[in-house]
Amino acid sequence: MIPYGQQDIQEDDIKAVIDVLRSDYLTQGPAVPKFEDCLKQYCDVEHAVAVNSATSALHVALLSMNVGQGDIVWTSPNTFVASSNAALYCGALIDFVDINPRTFNMCTDALARKLENAAITNQLPKVIIPVHLTGQPCDMKIIHELSQKYKFYVIEDASHAIGGSYSGKKIGNCAYSDITVFSFHPVKIVTTAEGGAALTNNHEFAMRLKLFRSHGITRDPKLMRQQIEGPWYYEQVELGYNYRMTDLQAALGISQMSRIDTFVRKRHIIAQRYNRELDKLPLTCPYQALESYSAYHLYVILLQLNEIKFLSHKKVFALLREKGIMVNLHYIPVHTQPYYQSMGFRWGDFPKAESYYSEAISLPIYPKLTNKEQTHIIKALNEILKK
Numbered sequence: 250m251i252p253y254g255q256q257d258i259q260e261d262d263i264k265a266v267i268d269v270l271r272s273d274y275l276t277q278g279p280a281v282p283k284f285e286d287c288l289k290q291y292c293d294v295e296h297a298v299a300v301n302s303a304t305s306a307l308h309v310a311l312l313s314m315n316v317g318q319g320d321i322v323w324t325s326p327n328t329f330v331a332s333s334n335a336a337l338y339c340g341a342l343i344d345f346v347d348i349n350p351r352t353f354n355m356c357t358d359a360l361a362r363k364l365e366n367a368a369i370t371n372q373l374p375k376v377i378i379p380v381h382l383t384g385q386p387c388d389m390k391i392i393h394e395l396s397q398k399y400k401f402y403v404i405e406d407a408s409h410a411i412g413g414s415y416s417g418k419k420i421g422n423c424a425y426s427d428i429t430v431f432s433f434h435p436v437k438i439v440t441t442a443e444g445g446a447a448l449t450n451n452h453e454f455a456m457r458l459k460l461f462r463s464h465g466i467t468r469d470p471k472l473m474r475q476q477i478e479g480p481w482y483y484e485q486v487e488l489g490y491n492y493r494m495t496d497l498q499a500a501l502g503i504s505q506m507s508r509i510d511t512f513v514r515k516r517h518i519i520a521q522r523y524n525r526e527l528d529k530l531p532l533t534c535p536y537q538a539l540e541s542y543s544a545y546h547l548y549v550i551l552l553q554l555n556e557i558k559f560l561s562h563k564k565v566f567a568l569l570r571e572k573g574i575m576v577n578l579h580y581i582p583v584h585t586q587p588y589y590q591s592m593g594f595r596w597g598d599f600p601k602a603e604s605y606y607s608e609a610i611s612l613p614i615y616p617k618l619t620n621k622e623q624t625h626i627i628k629a630l631n632e633i634l635k636k
């Protein structure tokens with residue numbers, strides 16, 4: 250079976266993890282801050298806070314902004330459930346902004362309209378979480394302008410997008426956002442097995458991210474409220490969590506970061522071949538916006554279903570899987586999940602995300618995908634779609 254995504258682990262990665270196993274610290278040692286330095290340097294950003302997943306990173310990002318009961322958070326319906334669940338963890342209200350059918354990202358026209366209405370009804374969001382779907386950055390300049398006008402915070406869910414850039418700057422640079430979140434799950438661009446990070450140029454947010462990562466406990470006298478009673482003393486000043494990344498994971502991350510540009514370059518080569526060789530088939534290859542350099546976490550095709558009436562989306566899926574190609578679908582629109590339906594969302598609420606869902610297929614793309622495997626995938630698509 251050819252998966253849709255897979256990690257690339259080399260001997261250096263294995264050695265890095267084993268070295269930590271032989272060292273004094275398996276967690277709370279030197280590897281985590283070193284990994285954070287790696288991320289800061291790569292993204293050219295002031296602060297990086299590593300945690301145990303992107304889901305945790307989103308949660309602490311919202312907490313660092315004091316998001317709680319009564320606050321409103323908006324994200325894209327075309328994302329993994331974690332992007333919106335994080336808002337629910339905080340007790341906030343969640344809503345969605347429909348997507349642009351070309352980029353699959355949050356539509357900035359729809360966002361502008363929704364903000365205009367929300368301003369009238371006094372229901373403006375405190376935070377907006379744009380998701381860089383497939384690794385292609387959202388239109389951050391427009392989102393940033395709107396954030397200035399309507400006074401909301403921006404958290405980029407860049408779980409797909411480390412290694413990509415926007416307008417000449419690395420994603421994670423936070424030039425147009427308050428916080429950027431990465432995921433290091435094995436299918437993503439670089440991996441720490443499980444893991445995530447939150448990046449920011451805001452010192453206050455960085456301090457609070459670290460606080461919420463580790464029980465709300467601080468050893469920083471500046472954050473304490475009472476007298477320091479002795480060298481053992483620490484204070485819990487917030488209700489935080491244990492969202493720490495281990496040194497084993499951080500060591501793997503450091504090792505992986507040394508190959509990130511190679512990973513992304515390979516992904517581009519695979520994408521370009523798909524672009525060239527799928528061109529004549531009844532499907533749409535992914536559009537790339539002008540200012541974007543995608544990390545190509547995913548390569549999503551849209552089937553032109555009116556050209557292939559003898560087939561259905563489901564049938565194409567099944568036929569590809571029969572041929573050993575584990576295609577996937579990113580994503581089932583979040584608002585159509587039973588849990589979200591029980592909150593009052595309905596099919597039809599975000600028609601562009603739903604229409605995308607009825608046509609999209611994620612083809613395999615990852616650094617270790619061989620030329621021969623890609624040939625097999627392209628041939629299979631030709632056989633299935635040409636009648």
Ligand SMILES: *Cc1c(COP(=O)(O)O)cnc(C)c1O
Pocket residue numbers: 301302303304305328329331332380406408409431432433434443444445
């Ligand atoms: C993978 C992913 C997440 C969650 O990442 P974890 O590290 O598994 O918690 C969140 N948002 C998006 C868009 C993702 O793809």
